[in-house]
Amino acid sequence: MSDPSVLVVDDEPAIRRLLRTALGSQTWRVMEARTGEMALRMVADAVPDVVVLDLGLPDIDGVEVLRRLRQVHPTLPVVILSVRDDERGKVAALEAGADDYVTKPFSMAELEARMRNALRHALQQEGTVPLFVSGGLSIDLVRRQIFRNESEIRLSPREWDILRMLVRYVGRVLTHQTIMSQLWGATGDVQQLRVYIRQIRQKIEIDPERPRHIITETGVGYRLVQL
Numbered sequence: 127m128s129d130p131s132v133l134v135v136d137d138e139p140a141i142r143r144l145l146r147t148a149l150g151s152q153t154w155r156v157m158e159a160r161t162g163e164m165a166l167r168m169v170a171d172a173v174p175d176v177v178v179l180d181l182g183l184p185d186i187d188g189v190e191v192l193r194r195l196r197q198v199h200p201t202l203p204v205v206i207l208s209v210r211d212d213e214r215g216k217v218a219a220l221e222a223g224a225d226d227y228v229t230k231p232f233s234m235a236e237l238e239a240r241m242r243n244a245l246r247h248a249l250q251q252e253g254t255v256p257l258f259v260s261g262g263l264s265i266d267l268v269r270r271q272i273f274r275n276e277s278e279i280r281l282s283p284r285e286w287d288i289l290r291m292l293v294r295y296v297g298r299v300l301t302h303q304t305i306m307s308q309l310w311g312a313t314g315d316v317q318q319l320r321v322y323i324r325q326i327r328q329k330i331e332i333d334p335e336r337p338r339h340i341i342t343e344t345g346v347g348y349r350l351v352q353l
Contacts, residue, residue: 129270132155133169133174134157135178135183135191137182142158149234149238161185162186162190166194169202175203176204178207179191179205179206180206181219182210189218192222203245204225204244205225254267254293254294258296261353263330267290270286285322285326289326296350297351298349306319327339
């Protein structure tokens with residue numbers, strides 16, 4: 127299963143190196159941007175799970191970067207990490223849409239806890255329950271962990287993306303085209319999707335030939351059921 131991704135936006139090499147090492151050791155996939163423009167381009171190409179954003183960037187003020195991110199990604203979790211400790215700066219960042227604010231110097235444990243809380247908050251904003259529990263199956267969307275009767279299940283990155291999407295829309299029928307367009311774009315292949323669904327069932331269902339969680343809606347798509 128793919129690790130959660132974080133985009134660190136900071137012009138200080140020492141801070142980026144610290145976060146790369148510390149968060150990488152905690153199973154985060156760390157991407158880095160030195161400037162606001164670089165961060166905006168990177169998010170346009172691939173949206174991370176969470177952004178850690180410094181306010182004092184060399185090209186664009188961090189609050190402006192945040193405003194521009196919010197125009198396109200209203201629920202993308204963003205945690206401000208800044209040396210600015212004044213109340214006005216915090217208020218401006220929070221009003222622009224920041225999920226949280228951490229002041230340098232900082233504790234790595236506190237920063238990661240606030241990042242995970244921001245992830246949880248974003249899921250709740252989408253109307254998604256961060257922890258899906260059903261019939262012995264437990265799926266934690268924040269920590270990216272899956273357990274069946276206390277045994278951990280490992281998925282490939284693509285399998286996780288499909289299952290996460292089903293959890294987000296639990297109880298609703300997702301058409302083949304909806305799933306493929308969100309995960310593959312215009313190049314989706316229904317047969318390829320069926321292969322992935324079969325692989326997921328092999329891992330999460332007690333009897334993959336008689337699935338109880340992922341139900342096939344013949345000729346239409348799939349539905350995740352909460353037992």
